[in-house]
Amino acid sequence: MKKILIILAAAVLCSCQSAKIEISGRLVGNEQKMLYLEYAGSSKAGQIDSVQLDATGSYRLTLEEGSPLPELSLLRCGVEQVPLLLQAGDRVALNSLGSLAHNYTVEGSDESSLLREFYTHYTQQLQKLDRLAALHARTSGKEQQRVMEEYAELFRQTKRDQLRFVVEQKGSLAAVYALYQRLPGDIYLFNAESDVIYYRTVAEAVEQRYPESAYLKSLQSDIERMEQQQKLLSEVREASFPDLEMNDMYGKKVRLSSLEGQVILLDFWSAQLGNSNALNAELKRSYAKYHDRGFEIYQVAIDRSKPLWIHT
Secondary structure: OHHHHHHHHHHHHHHHHHOOEEEEEEEEOOOOOEEEEEEEOOOOEEEEEEEEOOOOOEEEEEEOOOOOOOEEEEEEEOOEEEEEEEOOOOEEEEEEEOOOOOOEEEEOOHHHHHHHHHHHHHHHHHHHHHHHHHHHHHOOHHHHHHHHHHHHHHHHHHHHHHHHHHHHOOOOHHHHHHHOOOOOOOOOOOOHHHHHHHHHHHHHHHHHHOOOOHHHHHHHHHHHHHHHHHHHHHOOOOOOOOOOEEEOOOOOEEEHHHHOOOEEEEEEEOHHHOOHHHHHHHHHHHHHHHHHHOEEEEEEEOOOOHHHHHOO
16 A cells, blocks of 8 residues: 555656756856746746846746646847747756857757757848848948848848748747748748748648647638638739829829829828828828839829819
């Protein structure tokens, strides 16, 4: 009987211990003294634990009840952060020398190790893009053109590297994280029509490994939305627009179709609204900026008073 109780007690103890997540290590060369662990998952968010680095930069963080499936968390130190995919039982060793985000190592979590492979390279490329963007703003002429071309090539290379990681690690949650990262001004990974292929590829592979993951459900929902969007776009047909012919302020008749082939802003307005001066001033700035690139404005006033229309 005693043996049975001892075995049961040991089993309970092991079960409790396996639910824990521990993160420890040393951050060398970091001026910050506090370290924070936060949830960034789909089901919950907020601070989990915090700790002060000791004199040598060493630390230890503990999460008592880890999720049975990997959940996204963020380890923050000052303005820098690194993403981790943690699950119950992980004993993670995370160390860094200098910059936390660009120069850290992680052991004890397979998904977090994969995530590091993507994240360190991606953030380094982002930093280079930021520097080129700042340089572009300070230069002009041929030098500015050279910087712009260098920026464009680095932008394309970063996206290629991102896609390569997503395809090679398609069965991991690290691939899901990489799939959703966007470069400055970027809406889609490559383009709206082909992106859904990569989403499907990752979803099918993740479903084999993590069928109960909340990230899979979110991914599948996005795939459904993208497919519906594609279906809607496929049903859109180009149609001719009803032509307009109206007098301009000099009495000359101008047809809307005379501007065909250019980007046309068709604007219906009234001077009686009270904000027309400000709106027209903004339209003039847009016209001056984009007219040489094929931008035209066809403005229709609904006022009955010609003097009021002309002087607004």
